Amino acid sequence: DAKTTQPPSMDCAEGRAANLPCNHSTISGNEYVYWYRQIHSQGPQYIIHGLKNNETNEMASLIITEDRKSSTLILPHATLRDTAVYYCIVRAAGNKLTFGGGTRVLVKP
Amino acid sequence: EPEVTQTPSHQVTQMGQEVILRCVPISNHLYFYWYRQILGQKVEFLVSFYNNEISEKSEIFDDQFSVERPDGSNFTLKIRSTKLEDSAMYFCASSESLALLPKNIQYFGAGTRLSVL
Numbered sequence: 001d002a003k004t005t006q007p008p009s010m011d012c013a014e015g016r017a018a019n020l021p022c023n024h025s026t027i028s029g030n031e032y033v034y035w036y037r038q039i040h041s042q043g044p045q046y047i048i049h050g051l052k053n054n055e056t057n058e059m060a061s062l063i064i065t066e067d068r069k070s071s072t073l074i075l076p077h078a079t080l081r082d083t084a085v086y087y088c089i090v091r092a093a094g095n096k097l098t099f100g101g102g103t104r105v106l107v108k109p
Numbered sequence: 110e111p112e113v114t115q116t117p118s119h120q121v122t123q124m125g126q127e128v129i130l131r132c133v134p135i136s137n138h139l140y141f142y143w144y145r146q147i148l149g150q151k152v153e154f155l156v157s158f159y160n161n162e163i164s165e166k167s168e169i170f171d172d173q174f175s176v177e178r179p180d181g182s183n184f185t186l187k188i189r190s191t192k193l194e195d196s197a198m199y200f201c202a203s204s205e206s207l208a209l210l211p212k213n214i215q216y217f218g219a220g221t222r223l224s225v226l
Binding site: 034038042044045046049093094 | 113115142144153198202208209213214215216220
């Protein structure tokens with residue numbers, strides 16, 4: 001599976017949108033982009049996934065660039081409970097999940 | 110909402126003892142996984158399991174580890190003779206399918222903290 005690069009940390013103001021970038025320049029055609037988050041050593045929580053189209057669900061939006069070499073996870077109105085480590089994972093269907101270091105997001109009041 | 114359940118939440122054991130970590134995957138899921146996370150480190154894949162067989166395992170998953178689905182609901186990870194370096198959070202995950210989205214999304218339990226003294 002392709003490697004991903006994320007900033008190690010970022011702060012966000014409560015109520016504002018949080019935009020989390022991820023680079024995956026070596027992504028191949030059959031690989032999807034998945035986002036998970038981990039709140040304080042709890043189990044990773046699935047957020048969203050996409051292949052090439054932008055996706056939105058009740059938790060977040062995922063914007064994937066046209067060349068698929070990068071993506072952005074958007075939390076539209078961050079709350080204090082969104083403080084977590086966010087993982088961007090590129091994976092072909094059926095493969096195991098390979099977690100990197102993720103981005104530690106701190107939502108501040 | 111269905112969830113993966115893990116027990117116990119915290120297990121303390123002496124070095125050299127055997128431990129069994131238990132997981133109840135989501136009921137209609139067929140693929141099961143164990144991951145672990147040593148304190149302050151990344152989440153690491155250990156093993157995947159389907160149809161009563163190991164599908165894939167990592168280098169970490171050596172002969173000291175085994176997995177089993179002893180009945181229709183439980184999925185267990187056994188560590189035969191624990192070492193200090195086995196201290197970690199162990200996460201169980203399950204998915205309905207392997208390849209078909211969205212059914213191949215893995216859902217995780219809250220984890221078992223294993224402390225080896």
